[in-house]
Amino acid sequence: MKTPRPLGPGPLAPVPPVAGQTLDAQLHLLDRQVLDSDGVPVTTVDDLELGAPEGEPETPMGTVIPPGTPAPVLTALLTGPVLGTRIFGGRPPSSRLIRVPWTDVADVGVVVRLGVSGQGLDADWVERWIRDKIIARIPGGRRDPR
Amino acid sequence: MILGDLLGTPVHDDDGVRLGRVADARFVVDGAPHRLMADxxxxxxxxxxxxxxxxxxxxxxxxxxxxxxxxxxxxxHRGSFFVMWEDIAVLGDRSVRLRPGYTAYSPALDRKGQE
Incomplete structure (x- = not known):
């Protein structure tokens, strides 16, 4: 089926200017490395969670959005076991995804920087577990190489 | 809502004509301020x-x-366009429907990756 062009025959008008930093999800957020406040890698951004702004009711997906409804906001960066679903399609169940709250994000650039230490985050529990249970038992494994 | 459910979803106008698929979602950091970044x-x-x-x-x-x-x-990506949140009538994981008379904007960003 041939896809029609959108409204208007000429070049499209630019988006009305906005005050804040613009982030295109695929270009600026997804797959970016996440560093904690000490510059230590925590994880990568596998997906994003959106929600209604604070104090606003949530509009269920698939229902008509009443005019004037405030736009949803980013509530969390998501990470988790996505390798299988990247290859075979779909996504892990929502309960398997680990959330890094947007309120912990300090800066979005080449990498996503958090304003908190990675030690308290669930996102790197696998690395912490391997460090504490496996690496630490290897002779010399507790010594800082620096 | 998980963004991954939205990417690739077919987009239709109010008459049900298929316009394409969701290629990306654009956010702007100008919401309610927090300790580190605004919403x-x-x-x-x-x-x-x-x-x-x-x-x-x-x-x-x-x-x-x-x-x-x-x-x-x-x-x-010829024919790509950008629609504002105000022009979206239904946001579903199987289809996105636009409001009648929606405005199609250029999806272009500048050299700094901004609009």
Whole structure:
């Protein structure tokens, strides 16, 4: 089926200017490395969670959005076991995804920087577990190489 | 709502005519302020009639090198447009429907990756 062009025959008008930093999800957020406040890698951004702004009711997906409804906001960066679903399609169940709250994000650039230490985050529990249970038992494994 | 459920979703106008698929979601950091960053609100969606995959955003900037990569990717995304949140009537995981008389904007970003 041939896809029609959108409204208007000429070049499209630019988006009305906005005050804040613009982030295109695929270009600026997804797959970016996440560093904690000490510059230590925590994880990568596998997906994003959106929600209604604070104090606003949530509009269920698939229902008509009443005019004037405030736009949803980013509530969390998501990470988790996505390798299988990247290859075979779909996504892990929502309960398997680990959330890094947007309120912990300090800066979005080449990498996503958090304003908190990675030690308290669930996102790197696998690395912490391997460090504490496996690496630490290897002779010399507790010594800082620096 | 998980963004991954939205990317690649078919987009239709009010008459049910298929316009393309959701290629990306654009956010702007100008919401309620917090300790570190303000809320990033959904500004709108980039709709692409031919391909919803994106590779380094060549189709949204004015870069011309390395030839012929930008030219090919721009051709692959020909007819892409941006719709504001205010023009979205239904946001579902199987279909996105736009409001009657929606405005199609250019999806272009500038050299700094901003509008």
């Amino acid at each position: 990033a609100r959904l500004l709108g969606l980039v709709v692409s009639p031919h391909s919803w995959s994106s590779f380094m955003g060549y189709e949204r900037n004015s870069l011309t090198q390395p030839w012929p990569l930008p030219q090919l990717l721009r051709w692959r």
